[in-house]
Amino acid sequence: MILAIALALAQEATGLDPRQVVGEPAQGPLAGNVLHDEARRISLLLRCPTCQGMSVAESPAEGARAMRDEVERLVAQGYDESQVLDYFVASYGEFILLRPRREGANLTLWIVPALLAAGGIAAVAMQARRRASLPAPPPPASTVDDYRARAEREIDSA
Amino acid sequence: MNKKVLAAGFVLVAPLVWVLAESFGADPSHIPSPLVGKPAPAFSLPVLDGNGATLSLAETRGKPTVINFWATWCDTCGYEHPLLLRLARTYEGRVHFVGIAYLDKEENLRKWLSSHGGQAFPTLIDVGTSAAVAYGVGRLPESYLIDKQGVIQHKVFGAIDYGDMVRRIEEML
Numbered sequence: 001m002i003l004a005i006a007l008a009l010a011q012e013a014t015g016l017d018p019r020q021v022v023g024e025p026a027q028g029p030l031a032g033n034v035l036h037d038e039a040r041r042i043s044l045l046l047r048c049p050t051c052q053g054m055s056v057a058e059s060p061a062e063g064a065r066a067m068r069d070e071v072e073r074l075v076a077q078g079y080d081e082s083q084v085l086d087y088f089v090a091s092y093g094e095f096i097l098l099r100p101r102r103e104g105a106n107l108t109l110w111i112v113p114a115l116l117a118a119g120g121i122a123a124v125a126m127q128a129r130r131r132a133s134l135p136a137p138p139p140p141a142s143t144v145d146d147y148r149a150r151a152e153r154e155i156d157s158a
Numbered sequence: 159m160n161k162k163v164l165a166a167g168f169v170l171v172a173p174l175v176w177v178l179a180e181s182f183g184a185d186p187s188h189i190p191s192p193l194v195g196k197p198a199p200a201f202s203l204p205v206l207d208g209n210g211a212t213l214s215l216a217e218t219r220g221k222p223t224v225i226n227f228w229a230t231w232c233d234t235c236g237y238e239h240p241l242l243l244r245l246a247r248t249y250e251g252r253v254h255f256v257g258i259a260y261l262d263k264e265e266n267l268r269k270w271l272s273s274h275g276g277q278a279f280p281t282l283i284d285v286g287t288s289a290a291v292a293y294g295v296g297r298l299p300e301s302y303l304i305d306k307q308g309v310i311q312h313k314v315f316g317a318i319d320y321g322d323m324v325r326r327i328e329e330m331l
Contacts, residue, residue: 016201016288049189049296062261063296066287073286091199091294093192116170 018074022086025078039072042084046071047098055098191294191313198225198304199292203258203282206267213256213280215308222330223254223304224323227290229262230270232298238317239274245323246278253327255279260290260298305330 030038043057048064056067067088074084088096100106193199202214215223226242228235246255259267259281271277284290293302301314303326312326 016199016292020200063290066261067291069286070288070291073288088291089192091191091193091292092296093189093294095189096294119166119170 018077018079018083018087021090022079022083026080026083027078029078030075035072035076038081039068039075042075042081043068043071045081045085045098046088047096049092049096053098189296191310193294193302193310194313196310197308198223198302198310199289201282201289201292203285203289206259206264206281206283208280213282215304218254218256218304219308220306221252221254222306222327223256224327225256225258225293225302225304226299226318227258227260227284227293227295227301228299229260230266231262234317235299236270236274238299241318241320241323243275243278244320245318245327248324249327250278252331257281258284258289260284260295261287303327303330 040057044055046056046067048054048056048059048061048067050061050063051059054064056064056071071084074087079087085097094100094106100109102110198215200215202212202216205211205213224242224245226238228239242255242257246253249255256279257277261284264283267281271281282289293300297315299317301318301323302310303312303314303323305311311330314323
């Protein structure tokens with residue numbers, strides 16, 4: 001509780017108020033190990049903006065550390081995962097999420113591969129069915145028989 | 159049949175090629191800011207060597223404002239600093255210029271500023287880096303052009319271009 005108050009005062013000192021972006025905290029303030037674990041869990045969902053595909057939790061970059069601190073400040077005040085992610089999306093955009101949300105245009109990321117896979121399976125199935133419905137091809141003429149007939153003709157004519 | 163397969167393949171592949179072609183050669187760190195067109199996040203931060211004084215965004219209202227996030231450990235910031243000084247002197251009294259120091263120490267800031275032409279505008283200390291996060295700062299330097307009403311009109315990634323800044327500032331005056 002003391003930590004939460006201190007963080008709230010620090011936030012007030014900077015004039016930056018997350019409530020203007022994501023409203024009132026959805027839950028009670030957190031502290032100690034619960035706060036640390038929850039902040040780390042949420043930091044794993046945020047992309048380090050200066051790294052290649054690394055989360056804020058894993059990156060050694062200074063900027064990532066600053067973002068981890070911000071996540072911890074928000075969680076300490078009682079902001080839940082959705083609110084913290086919304087707060088970062090509001091300033092960095094959807095790019096900051098390591099896992100794009102399954103909504104709007106992002107749904108194409110899930111739908112298109114599924115459609116392509118379904119289309120591929122359907123094409124293979126149609127091709128297989130078409131081949132099965134074709135009449136059986138005539139057996140190949142035996143080259144041995146031809147050779148034998150020719151040989152016999154040549155012997156007879158000799 | 160072959161033409162149908164080719165057409166279907168084209169329909170599936172063309173959008174993918176278009177997306178890749180659009181992004182080819184683009185700097186991956188230049189992500190469009192969702193803050194452009196929205197009110198700039200309010201802040202009130204301590205001024206470097208301001209004897210405890212703070213400066214808030216609200217105090218800059220009524221004139222265009224250029225906010226520059228920088229640090230002494232950022233090489234590009236050294237390159238653009240003379241350009242910012244020149245701009246600040248050119249538009250003195252008509253445009254607010256504010257520097258926000260990101261992840262830095264006051265003592266380093268003083269030394270750096272004295273060896274890079276001094277200050278033509280206040281430098282604020284980003285306590286806890288909350289301002290940088292609120293503005294979506296990724297890679298330094300980054301600058302934000304805020305109009306008289308406090309709305310972010312443009313975000314500059316990397317070092318500023320003097321001519322481009324003059325054009326954008328003139329549009330906001």
